[in-house]
Amino acid sequence: MLRFGILSTAKIAREHVIPALLDAGNCVVTAIGSRDLERGRETAQRFGIPEVHGSYDALLASPNVDAVYIPLPTSQHVEWAVRAAEAGKHVLVEKPLALKAEQIDAVIAARDKAGVVVSEAFMVFYHPQWRKVRELIAGGAIGKLRRIDGAFTYANRDPGNMRNQLALGGGALADIGVYPVITARFATGMEPQRVRATVERDPDFGTDRYASAVVDFGDFEMGFYCSTQMALRQAMVFHGDQGTIEVAAPFNAGEYDLASVTLHSVKRDRSEVFRFSGVRQYRLQAEAFAEKIAGGDVDLFELEASRANQKVIDAIFRAGEHEGWEAI
Numbered sequence: 001m002l003r004f005g006i007l008s009t010a011k012i013a014r015e016h017v018i019p020a021l022l023d024a025g026n027c028v029v030t031a032i033g034s035r036d037l038e039r040g041r042e043t044a045q046r047f048g049i050p051e052v053h054g055s056y057d058a059l060l061a062s063p064n065v066d067a068v069y070i071p072l073p074t075s076q077h078v079e080w081a082v083r084a085a086e087a088g089k090h091v092l093v094e095k096p097l098a099l100k101a102e103q104i105d106a107v108i109a110a111r112d113k114a115g116v117v118v119s120e121a122f123m124v125f126y127h128p129q130w131r132k133v134r135e136l137i138a139g140g141a142i143g144k145l146r147r148i149d150g151a152f153t154y155a156n157r158d159p160g161n162m163r164n165q166l167a168l169g170g171g172a173l174a175d176i177g178v179y180p181v182i183t184a185r186f187a188t189g190m191e192p193q194r195v196r197a198t199v200e201r202d203p204d205f206g207t208d209r210y211a212s213a214v215v216d217f218g219d220f221e222m223g224f225y226c227s228t229q230m231a232l233r234q235a236m237v238f239h240g241d242q243g244t245i246e247v248a249a250p251f252n253a254g255e256y257d258l259a260s261v262t263l264h265s266v267k268r269d270r271s272e273v274f275r276f277s278g279v280r281q282y283r284l285q286a287e288a289f290a291e292k293i294a295g296g297d298v299d300l301f302e303l304e305a306s307r308a309n310q311k312v313i314d315a316i317f318r319a320g321e322h323e324g325w326e327a328i
Contacts, residue, residue: 002290005031005065005089007056007080009043012094013071017121018047020282021069026290033059056080060087067293069121070094073162074169078103081118085110091118092289096174097303101310108303117293120306122182124251125299126284129259129276133187133238136245141263143242145188150180150224151235152251163228164205171207172226173199173313179251180224181215181312183236185305190217192312194327199320202229213316216325232256242266253281 004021006013006029021027031051034040044052053059060068060083067090070080074096081093085107097120098104111118124130137145154176162168163175185191197213212225234257236250243265253259259276292300311328319326 001026001028002090002293003028003030003064003066005029005033005051005059005062005068006049007033007059007068007070007084008072009034009036009039010071010094013069014043014046016282017069017071017286018043020280021286022047023280023283024286024290026294027286030064031059031062056083060084060089066090067092067117067289073165074099074174075167077169078107081107082110085114085116085118088114088116090116090289090293092121092285093118094121096120096169096178096310096313097306098310099169099174101307101314104303104307104310108307111303117289117300118303119289119292119301120303121285122178122301123281123285124179124183124253125186125301126288127253127259127276127279127281129247129250129253129261129274129279130183130186132261132274132276133183133245133247134189136261136263137187137238137240138189141243141265142238142240142245143267145220145238145240147220147239148180148184148188148222148224149235149237149239150184150222150250151226151233152176152179153225153227153230153233155231156228159205164202164207166206170205171209172228173208173211173316175228176251177211177213177224177226177316178309178313180222180226180236182305182309183247183250184215184217184222185309185312187238188217188220190219191308192217192222192328194325195312195315195319196323196325197316197319199317208317208320211316211320213319215312215316253279 033053249257
């Protein structure tokens with residue numbers, strides 16, 4: 001059993017990751033650290049976590065912790081991922097890992113020096129619906145892929161929310177724009193070459209509240225938009241010359257909608273629906289992470305893939321400052 005410590009009582013930890021760790025067959029949560037000790041104790045009592053620490057450093061010093069999960073504000077991810085690795089702990093760090101691709105180099109160096117496993121928590125990477133999409137595209141089910149369309153939006157104007165605080169790494173691209181990029185890269189196995197984009201910032205918060213991008217992969221292009229101030233929507237559609245693939249709940253499967261992949265085939269003149277009931281992508285992420293540490297032959301979202309994904313986001317921000325294409 002991989003013994004996890006949780007750095008902070010963040011909402012995503014309470015609502016998704018801690019329950020997934022407790023449900024996983026090869027993980028256990030042994031400690032939680034919070035700068036608000038009372039909140040730490042409340043969370044520990046809720047989940048039956050035996051150790052509570054009043055600082056993150058104290059948690060990293062615990063001999064009863066093998067790995068840490070870091071759901072801190074984005075601006076603190078790199079610092080604490082490096083410190084955790086230097087303390088000899090394996091690290092699962094919430095996305096986005098960094099605000100710039102070059103910042104990830106320090107995490108890679110710390111990982112390699114300490115000989116630990118460090119992974120960015122892209123839970124969608126572990127959902128079987130995305131393996132099905134990849135399989136269908138690779139098998140020629142929609143012929144030659146020509147275009148991908150994606151969207152991820154929600155409405156949140158709370159000034160106290162970290163997603164609306166520039167200093168903490170808030171904004172639409174960092175929070176949700178990363179998802180169309182990672183899923184497109186994973187499903188196709190291709191890397192984009194250039195982008196052009198529009199980025200709109202909130203006049204009060206300074207964060208990017210809307211971004212629209214065209215991402216050129218060479219043989220095909222992706223168009224997607226994301227926003228923190230639009231009605232809720234999630235969509236990913238892969239359009240080929242012989243069919244299309246639609247993912248009903250591409251990012252928050254089971255919450256936004258039921259997980260399903262629909263293949264519309266021109267060649268077969270019919271549609272097929274692949275359903276994925278009862279899948280818990282956060283649990284699959286936890287189990288894959290623990291299995292990798294135990295020496296298992298499993299796919300894990302590697303830091304090198306994190307860096308490649310962040311390079312695309314960085315290029316979108318640059319492209320949003322001028323007309324025309326920006327190289328990645």
